[in-house]
Amino acid sequence: MKQAKNIIMKILLPLLISFVFMTTGLSQDQLPIIDMHMHTSLPHEVPEGIPSLCRPEPCQGDGHAVTDPIENLKKSLEQMDRYNIVKGYLSGVDWSVVQQWHQAAPNRFIAAPFILEPNPDELEKLKIEYQAGRLTAIGEIGAQLHGIPPNDPSLAPYFQLAEDLDIPVLIHVLGIGPYLPHFSSEAGQPLHLETVLQKHPRLRIFVENAGYPYSDQMIAMMYQYPQLYADVSTITWVIPRQAFYDYLKKFMAAGLGKRIMFGSDNMVWPAKIGAAVTAIKEAPFLTHEEKRDIFYNNARRFLRMDEESSKTVDAGH
Secondary structure, eight states, X not given: OHHHHHHHHHHHHHHHHHHHHHHHTOOGGGSOEEEEEEESSOSSOOOTTSOOSSSSOTTSGGGOOOOSHHHHHHHHHHHHHHTTEEEEEEEESSHHHHHHHHHHXXXXXXXXXXXXXXXXXXXXXXXXXXXXXXXXXXXXXXXXGGTOOTTSGGGHHHHHHHHHHTOOEEEOOSSOOOOOTXXXXXXXXXXXXXXXXXXXXXXXXXXXXXXXXXXXHHHHHHHHOTTEEEEEOGGGTSSOHHHHHHHHHHHHHTTOGGGEEEOOOBSSOTHHHHHHHHHHHTOTTSOHHHXXXXXXXXXXXXXXXXXXXXXXXXXXX
């Protein structure tokens, strides 16, 4: 009986949602979005005399930096409201700032720490934060910024903790990153994740920017390990639009559209949230259903959002 009810709901719910949008006049632009990649600030200090985070320079034009955390929160929420981003996967090096954002908008953010370097003392403090419910996810794990690949033994306790607590993990594993002395593109090869996923089969983990530009490795890993998801975030606005589209097309052609999630990777450039949203909306090769999967449905599944809250969000409330 329960199974039959679930089947009926799967058929009727999309029709009901469509009817709600048709009768209330809500457009596609107002449909809900989950941003799976947000930060409270830059995760590191940029050394003096070294170019900023990305190429091309994102601080120009409408992407000027907002470094004050409170102002950044205000402008980020404005952008989230503008694009109907109902949930943000938020991480930061300063956990108190993450909590500040979460307390300001408790239903909007999933609170997580940015892990820049493995630290046993920090790990013990993290356990206390999770027990108290002040943090509910892990990541971004940005150890690659220091040249540490995901299969390094120093990161194993973090993956074990995430698996034990059944909480999601975001990790920086890709070939591009900031200008930092120890950053390693080699350490960002997605194949380095294989031993991690073999050891932790219940780990819920997603890779930022779908491992750009290592598409072949990332696709192979996603085929082999169904618990592995990916976001498309910084590459929606920091590389040429056509380069992003060419990359995303590979994953869609490989049949992995159900495990690609949207992210903005907003750090101190709230205006880039809109740029990230626009890149997906304007993708001419994506169907409406595929865009909805990337913007919302895939993240809802990955995060295991309960059905009741999902219905509320889907109705645009």
